[in-house]
Amino acid sequence: MPHFGLMDTEDSFKTPGGALQRSRLHVRSGRRRLRQGKISSGILTLYDALLFAMEWYVKAPDMRVPVRAESGEDLRDDHVLYRVLVRSGALDGRFDYEAFDRLVEKASEEEMPGYDYAELLAGIESVMTQLGVMPFDEAVLPPEDPATF
Secondary structure, three states: OOOOOOOOHHHHHHOHHHHHHHHHHHHHHHHHHHHOOOHHHHHHHHHHHHHHHHHHHHHOOOOOOOOOOOOOOOOOOHHHHHHHHHHHOOOOOOOOHHHHHHHHHHHHHOOOOOOOOHHHHHHHHHHHHHHOOOOOOHHHOOOOOOOOO
């Protein structure tokens, strides 16, 4: 993934700041990969960005909207977490997470050179904005080596 060498990977699993950094790095790299025609890789990278954005949101001490999880809901399950964020009002629910999940599954199995990603990218960016991950100044991120995959 595009964070290698740019951050401590373990930190992304342990701290809100690490999850936020990983999400932003993957947004940047996912966009680049899509522009380069590496569609499947770009989709998978954006998926990781979205997972860590949601993770950051529930870990962040200053989240904008309190998360209202019900008893028995496993927030480690990305599908459950997305539904909880919608129900809580942190997300508007217009992004079709289930369709995105099916697309991610397809992208993990095959390259998708003819896929028009414009609508997907707009949807991902909308979710990232609602969660507070975007906008961000790419200049504050560690410089990316465009020669990396």
